[in-house]
Amino acid sequence: MERQGDEVHVSQEEVTGAVQPHVMRYVLGVSLLLVVILMSLIWIVGSVFR
Numbered sequence: 001m002e003r004q005g006d007e008v009h010v011s012q013e014e015v016t017g018a019v020q021p022h023v024m025r026y027v028l029g030v031s032l033l034l035v036v037i038l039m040s041l042i043w044i045v046g047s048v049f050r
Helices: 012-016 023-048
Strands: 002-004 007-009
Antiparallel strands (some): 002 007
16 A cells, blocks of 8 residues: 555555456456357358258
């Protein structure tokens, strides 16, 4: 924690009380990729059997 006049500056680690791993961005990226692939497969298979 750092005071600058009337302002108090706190780091993100101090606010959350823990170190934030950056795993979530990979989980979101992989799940987005899987959804795009799955939706594409559904669209392609649906148009082939129509």
